[in-house]
Amino acid sequence: MTEAPLISVENLTRHYKVGEEEVRALDGVSFDVRRGEWVAVVGQSGSGKSTLMNLIGALDTPTGGSYRINGNDVEKMSDDQLADLRNTEIGFVFQTFQLLSRSTALANVELPLVYRGLPRKERKEKAVQALESVGLGNRMHHKPNELSGGQRQRVAIARALVGNPSLLLADEPTGNLDSATGEDIIRLFGELNQRGHTILLVTHEPRLAARCPRAIRLSDGKVVADGPGAEVATIGAPPLQAPHHGAVA
Amino acid sequence: MKRARRAWAELLEGFRIAFGALVGARLRTFLTTLGIVIGVSTVIAIVAIIQGLDRSFEEQIQFLGAHTLYVDRHPWIQSDNTWWMYRNRKKITVEELRAVQRESTLAVAVAPMAGTRGKISRGNIELETVNIRGTSEEYLNANGGGVQAGRFLVAGDVELARPSVVLGTDVVDRLFPDEPVAAAVGKKVLVAGRPFQVVGVLERQGQMLGMPLDNVAIMPWPTFGRIFGTQRNLTLSVAAPPGKVSELESELTPILRRARNVQPGRPDDFAFNRQDQFLKLYKQLTGALYGMAVGVGLITLIVGGIGIMNIMLVSVHERTREIGVRRALGARRSTILMQFLIESAAVAALGGAVGTAVGLGVAQLVALLSPLAAAATPSAIVFGIAFSTATGLLFGIWPAWRAANLDPVEALRYE
Ligand SMILES: Nc1ncnc2c1ncn2[C@@H]1O[C@H](COP(=O)(O)OP(=O)(O)OP(=O)(O)O)[C@@H](O)[C@H]1O
Ligand SMILES: [Mg+2]
Numbered sequence: 001m002t003e004a005p006l007i008s009v010e011n012l013t014r015h016y017k018v019g020e021e022e023v024r025a026l027d028g029v030s031f032d033v034r035r036g037e038w039v040a041v042v043g044q045s046g047s048g049k050s051t052l053m054n055l056i057g058a059l060d061t062p063t064g065g066s067y068r069i070n071g072n073d074v075e076k077m078s079d080d081q082l083a084d085l086r087n088t089e090i091g092f093v094f095q096t097f098q099l100l101s102r103s104t105a106l107a108n109v110e111l112p113l114v115y116r117g118l119p120r121k122e123r124k125e126k127a128v129q130a131l132e133s134v135g136l137g138n139r140m141h142h143k144p145n146e147l148s149g150g151q152r153q154r155v156a157i158a159r160a161l162v163g164n165p166s167l168l169l170a171d172e173p174t175g176n177l178d179s180a181t182g183e184d185i186i187r188l189f190g191e192l193n194q195r196g197h198t199i200l201l202v203t204h205e206p207r208l209a210a211r212c213p214r215a216i217r218l219s220d221g222k223v224v225a226d227g228p229g230a231e232v233a234t235i236g237a238p239p240l241q242a243p244h245h246g247a248v249a
Numbered sequence: 250m251k252r253a254r255r256a257w258a259e260l261l262e263g264f265r266i267a268f269g270a271l272v273g274a275r276l277r278t279f280l281t282t283l284g285i286v287i288g289v290s291t292v293i294a295i296v297a298i299i300q301g302l303d304r305s306f307e308e309q310i311q312f313l314g315a316h317t318l319y320v321d322r323h324p325w326i327q328s329d330n331t332w333w334m335y336r337n338r339k340k341i342t343v344e345e346l347r348a349v350q351r352e353s354t355l356a357v358a359v360a361p362m363a364g365t366r367g368k369i370s371r372g373n374i375e376l377e378t379v380n381i382r383g384t385s386e387e388y389l390n391a392n393g394g395g396v397q398a399g400r401f402l403v404a405g406d407v408e409l410a411r412p413s414v415v416l417g418t419d420v421v422d423r424l425f426p427d428e429p430v431a432a433a434v435g436k437k438v439l440v441a442g443r444p445f446q447v448v449g450v451l452e453r454q455g456q457m458l459g460m461p462l463d464n465v466a467i468m469p470w471p472t473f474g475r476i477f478g479t480q481r482n483l484t485l486s487v488a489a490p491p492g493k494v495s496e497l498e499s500e501l502t503p504i505l506r507r508a509r510n511v512q513p514g515r516p517d518d519f520a521f522n523r524q525d526q527f528l529k530l531y532k533q534l535t536g537a538l539y540g541m542a543v544g545v546g547l548i549t550l551i552v553g554g555i556g557i558m559n560i561m562l563v564s565v566h567e568r569t570r571e572i573g574v575r576r577a578l579g580a581r582r583s584t585i586l587m588q589f590l591i592e593s594a595a596v597a598a599l600g601g602a603v604g605t606a607v608g609l610g611v612a613q614l615v616a617l618l619s620p621l622a623a624a625a626t627p628s629a630i631v632f633g634i635a636f637s638t639a640t641g642l643l644f645g646i647w648p649a650w651r652a653a654n655l656d657p658v659e660a661l662r663y664e
Contacts, residue, residue: 059577059657080581087579098574098661102269114262115579117255159578 005032012065025051027221038193040209041202043218049202091160093170097152099144105155106140112163130158150181170201209233263591284556285600288549293608295542301623319522320485340482348508357488358390371424380465383473391486399434399449410471414445417465554644561648573660582653589649597641605633
């Protein structure tokens with residue numbers, strides 16, 4: 001009766017060897033995400049959020065466990081298949097935007113379609129459309145250094161959207177933005193979710209996580225809570241969590 | 250279909266990126282290509298000069314008829330110091346001339362040639378070392394060439410041992426300064442102190458390997474014999490029908506052996522000389538030059554290639570994050586590999602093109618400022634560019650491979 005989940009993660013682990021020690025960045029994580037969901041991933045710095053996103057984004061390969069997207073076993077895929085999966089199924093938004101600085105907004109947004117082999121005209125059409133859908137129709141020929149932080153992140157979101165992927169991944173997309181701009185970006189994600197996009201979003205800010213219908217809390221590489229955003233965003237977290245980065249023992 | 254289109258799109262993207270990178274960092278591009286430019290221009294210049302020499306040599310060698318055998322006591326080109334082997338051989342005399350005239354069926358023309366150096370004077374102008382030759386009216390038929398004024402020797406000159414002389418243009422220019430060439434015809438000159446009448450002037454022949462060919466005076470061989478002695482060695486020029494030089498050689502061998510009383514089983518005591526022997530020797534000499542050019546080219550290309558490899562490694566390093574982004578957006582390893590290979594090949598091709606242009610310029614300059622000729626064949630240009638492009642590809646493999654095998658997560662995190 002229930003539709004098969006878009007992604008299904010089971011007992012996923014990712015261990016790093018640092019010298020003699022083994023760092024368990026992810027230590028047996030299991031959950032499903034259905035089509036059309038908007039899920040926040042929260043947790044303290046070093047809890048494994050980015051590690052999880054990289055695995056789901058097929059940028060990294062797990063040490064153990066299984067990960068299925070659209071019913072396909074990702075951990076069995078070849079490097080080329082992973083590249084194609086990233087190209088067609090996943091749109092990634094990064095904290096640091098990761099735009100190509102020498103290319104215009106339009107060229108940046110076209111890039112995933114280049115690797116899909118679309119003809120130039122079609123590529124441009126779709127890129128323009130994507131830029132317009134994030135409200136940047138009038139900034140297409142600007143280079144990243146001619147755009148504000150919020151605009152850059154919108155370009156990055158357009159780039160993630162342009163290939164019409166099954167899943168949008170965003171790792172702290174508001175981390176480099178002031179809170180008002182961050183608000184705008186989160187609102188944009190809300191709209192995208194309204195339009196049917198499935199979104200997995202990492203955030204440090206409980207205030208933002210609380211807006212998501214569902215949130216998953218990680219701690220030491222394990223899922224410690226999975227439920228409505230408003231609940232998960234607050235439980236077990238200090239009321240005012242300042243984002244801090246750095247090595248965690 | 251879809252794969253082909255994707256490959257095409259990626260290829261175009263590769264060129265676009267390469268172009269952007271090359272134009273974006275002009276100074277670096279210039280420095281990167283410098284090694285290749287120097288290497289390619291050196292090789293192109295050397296090759297152009299050799300090819301120029303080749304061409305002018307082939308032109309110069311024309312004075313030796315392409316279809317003519319020169320029968321002499323010894324080969325004109327000797328491998329090492331073997332001249333003493335030929336020193337005691339019998340002279341070639343009128344006997345052999347008569348035998349060839351009588352018995353050869355293939356020979357188109359036969360002319361004897363005796364030569365020495367001597368004085369020619371007119372009034373108070375005296376030329377010290379003119380090449381004086383004694384021959385017959387067949388000379389031009391056997392050797393090629395022609396007269397530009399007057400006439401050549403005729404049978405009567407030879408039969409009657411007339412004091413007739415045909416002069417080369419150098420001699421005429423100096424004996425009759427400020428006068429048209431034709432003015433010499435009919436004038437009197439002194440050859441080795443004896444009066445002669447100028448009957449004709451030869452066409453200009455230029456020079457061979459720096460030796461002027463127009464400093465000559467040609468007279469009937471009986472006349473030559475009276476002045477310089479009849480016991481001189483002769484060289485016979487025997488012209489064959491086109492393409493039958495070797496057959497003529499086979500025919501002449503027994504005729505000459507008989508005329509010279511060579512016992513059966515004994516080796517020939519004469520030699521056939523041909524134009525193409527000079528060509529062969531010449532090719533050997535320039536072959537060594539070519540080898541040098543190739544050696545220099547190879548070394549500089551390797552040096553240039555290492556330069557490209559270095560710069561490409563730096564470029565890969567600098568663009569680590571870009572590589573990560575491209576991988577995250579769906580570029581395969583092979584896409585990244587190709588992108589960087591295109592870039593290094595493009596840099597090298599650019600260097601090759603500039604180097605070719607510079608090399609040709611240098612060759613032209615050398616041709617202008619020195620007696621050396623220079624000629625560039627299209628093949629030299631194609632090779633110059635093709636080899637440098639191949640160098641770029643070869644030395645781009647390692648940096649491109651490194652780029653392709655970067656871990657996407659690490660690359661994206663790279664500061
Ligand atoms: N390449 C690596 N080598 C070794 N350890 C790593 C590596 N990448 C991550 N880790 C470790 O894995 C753990 C989880 O890291 P991760 O980046 O997923 O945390 P995070 O939840 O995203 O933190 P933050 O909120 O600060 O971004 C950390 O302890 C980190 O030190
Ligand atoms: Mg993180």
